[in-house]
Amino acid sequence: MRKLGKALYLVFAFILLYLPIVYLAYFSFSSGQDMVHFQHFSWVHYQALWADKNLIAIFLQTILLAILSSLIATAIGTCGAWGIFRLRGVQRKTLLVFNNVLMVAPDVIIGASFLICFTALGIGLSFWSVLLSHIAFSIPIVVLMVLPRLHDLDLTLIDAAQDLGAGKGLIFNQIILPEIMPGILSGLFMALTYSLDDFAVTFFVTGNGFTTLSVEIYSRARQGINLEINALSTVMLLVVLLLAGGYLFLTRQHDISLGARS
Amino acid sequence: MKKLVGLIGSLLLLCGLLFAGVKSLTPRHAAGGSKTLVLYNWGAYLDPALIKKFERETGYQVVYETFDSNEAMLTKIRQGGTAYDLAVPSDYTIAKMRKEHLLQPLDKSKLSNWKYLDPACLNHRFDPGNRYSVPYFWGTLGIVYNDQKIKPGQLQTWNDLWQPRYHRQILLVDSARDIMGMALASEGKSMNSTSSVQLKLAEAKLVALSPNVKAIVGDEMRMYLEQGEAAIGVTWSGEAAQMMQNNRHLRYFVPAEGSNLWFDNLVIPKNARHRQAAYAFINFMLKPENAARNAAYIGYATPNWRAKQLLRQRHQLESQLYQVDWRHLTVYRNLRQRKLQEYNDLFLNFKMSSH
C-alpha cells in the first residue's frame, strides 16, 4: 500500500514536471494557430521553423556564444583555481568570498550592474558585451568545480617528480592535468549550461541587433502564441533528451570501469 | 594533454563553422555599393511585396532593419555605428531628433507625389512645415471591445472604464505616456500636462481603476483580445485594426473626452549614405497605389488622401480607424527628460500598488 502511494506520488510529480513541456510539443504538430484546439497533424510549423533563416541564425549564434564564453571562462577559472589553491589564510578566504558573489547574486542585479559597468567603461552594447558578461558569470562555477580536484592532488607525488628532475611542463602534463581534468570538464559543462540558459543578464547587456535564443523567444512570446516556437522547443527537448541519454550511457560505462579498477 | 588540445581544437573549429553559418544566414550590408537603401523601421511595418516591387522598379537593393521602440532607434542613430538612409520615428521623437540635429532637411522638389498627402497630417508642431519628415501612417489611442460581451454604445467614454461592472475585464497597453495620458484625458486635463499635481491625481485615478484591470501587457494584447481572453483593451488604432481583421466581434472607438493623435513619419538621418535611394523610396511610398497597398496590408490609417479613396473603392477601408473628430485629439509633445521621468515613475507606482 505504501509502495503504491510512493509510486503514485512519483507519477504525479513527473506529470506535473513534464506537462508544460509535453503540452508545447503536442501543439507543435497541430495545423492550427493556437494552443486551444488541436486541428490535425501537420509539419507546417517545422517547415516554417526550417524556413526561418533569422531564427536559425540566432540559434547558431547562441551556441557560438556559449562555446566561446565557456572555453574562455574555463581557462580563466582554472588558472584562478590554481592561484587560489596556492594561497593560504586570509587571502584565500577573501578570494573565495568574492568568487561566490556572482554565484548567489540574483541575475537581475548582475545584469543591471554589468550594464552600468559597460556604460562607465564606454563599451558599446553588442555581441562583445554579451560575450564578456557570459564569461564573467561562468568563471566562479568553474573555480568551484576545479578547486576540490586540486585539493585531492597528491602533493608528495609532485615533490617526488621534482626530485627526479621532471620539468614543470612535464609535471603539469603528466600529473596535475589528468588529475584535475574531470573538474575542468564539469566546469566547462556547467559554463555551457549557464550560458545557454541565461536570459536576464543577456537581456540587460545586449544591443546592436545581437540577440540570443531566450531573448528572441521573449520578444516573440510578447507578440502572442506562435506555434513555430513550439516546434523549436520540441526540437530542443529532443536534443536535450539525446544528450541526457548519452550522458547516462557514458557514465554507466564509467561506473563499470571504476568498479573494475577497485 | 593531447585530448585537451583536441577538445579545444574541435570546439574552436565548431565555433568557426557556426560563425560561417551565422554570417551566411544574416543578410548584412553585403551590397555595400551605391545601389543600396538601408531602411530602419518598426518590425512588420511594411508590406514585403512593396520592397520587392521597389527593387524591381528602381534597381536599388533594400536592407530592412527593425526596432521596437522609439528610444531604441534613437540610441542607435545617436551612436552612429551604422548609417541608415531612412528611419520611421514617431512625432515626439522627431521633435527630439530635430533638436539634436540628427536629421536632414527634405528637398521637396524631388518628391513629385507630395501632393497626395492630406494637409491635415502636415505641419504639426513636432515638425512645422514638414521640413524634415514625411507622414507614413497615423493613428489614435482608443478602446477596443468585444461586442459579444459588451453591448455597443454601452461603453463610450474613458470614465466608463471605471464602472464596477467591468471588473477584471480591461487590458492596458504597457506604455507610461499613453496610460497616464488616458487618466489625464478622463479628467479633462491635457495629455501633455506638466503639472505635478495633475500627474499625481492621474496616478491616484489609475489606482482606482486597478480592480478593473486584468493585466498590463505589450503586443500580446492582440492575441488575448482575439481569443476572447478579455473583453476590453486600451491600445492604439493600428493594433486594433489588426485585431479586427482576425476577430469580427471586436470594435474600436476613440472616447469622447479626447485622446492622443500620433504620426509615424519617414525621416532621413544626417549621416545617411544613399540620399538618392532615400528620396526614390519616399516618392515610391507616396504613390497612391503603393500607399493603399501598404495600408491594406498593415492595417494602419494612411495619410495619403488619394490612397484612402482607392481603399474605399476597393472596400478595404477600415472606416472605424478614420472616424475620429480631430479637434479632440492632441499630439504628444516632446517633454523634458525630468517630466518624462515623472510620468514613468508614477506609472510604475501605479503598477506596484495595483492589486
Add this chain to the structure above:
Amino acid sequence: MKNKSSFFLIPYLMWLLLFVAMPIILLTVNAFTDTQGQISLTNLRAFLANGACLKMMVNSFWYALLITGLTLLVSYPLALVIANCRHQRLWLLLVILPTWINLLLKTYAFIGLLGQHGLVNQALQFFGVAPRQLLFTKAAFVVVAAYIEIPFMVLPIYDSLHALDKQIVAAARDLGANAWQTFWRVIWPLTLPGVRAGVQAVFIPSLSLFIITRLIGGNKVITLGTAIEEYFLTTMNWHMGSMIGVILIVIMVLVLLATSGKEQNR
C-alpha cells in the same frame, strides 16, 4: 613558485576587479547619487517615503516566501521517494532535465495552459467547475514560479537524504519509533542542511523574478526584480534602480546569514 602562482592569478584577479568589485562599487555609487551626479540620499529617501515601494518590497518578500514554501512542499516528498527507490540516477536526471529547457519556453507553455480555454480550464469544466480566470492571477504567478524552482529544491534535499546513514533510520525503527516519529525526530533534522540549501537556492531568485511577473502575472505583481528591470530599461532611472538593487543585495546577505548562521551554532 610564489611568483608563478600570482602569474596564474592575473586574469582571474582582473576578472574579480572588473566584474565583481567594479559592478558592486558602481551600483552603490549610482544608488547614492541623484540625477545631477551629486552624492545624496534622495533615492533612499524616495524609496522609504513612497508607500508603493515599501508595499512592493513587502509583497515580493511575501511571494518569495509562498513560492519557497510551495516548492518545499512538493520537493521534499519527491526527494524522499526518489532517495528510496531503484534507478535513482535516472529519476534524478529526469528532475534536472526540465531545467535545460529554456525558462522562457516553459513560461510560454503556461500561457497556453492557463488561458480562458486552456487545458486547465478544460479539465475544470470536465469536473463541472465553470471556467475561471487563471492567467494573470497571483496564484498563477506563484504556481509557475514554484514549478520553475522545483528541481533546485529537490537536488540539495536529495543529496542530504542520500548522505543520510541508513543504519540510523533502521536503528530508530528498531527502537520502536513509528514511521512518523522516525521522520520527524531523525530524518527531518538530519536533512535540514539540504533543506536550508534548497531554500537559499529558491528564495533569493524568487525575490527577483521578472519575466514571470510580466508574462504570467500580467504586470500586476511587481517584485524587486521587476522594479529593477523597469527602472533600468524602461524608465531609464538608473539611480533609483541601483538603490533597489542595493536594498536587494542587503536582503540577500541577511537571508544568507540567517540560513547559514545556525549551522555554525551546531
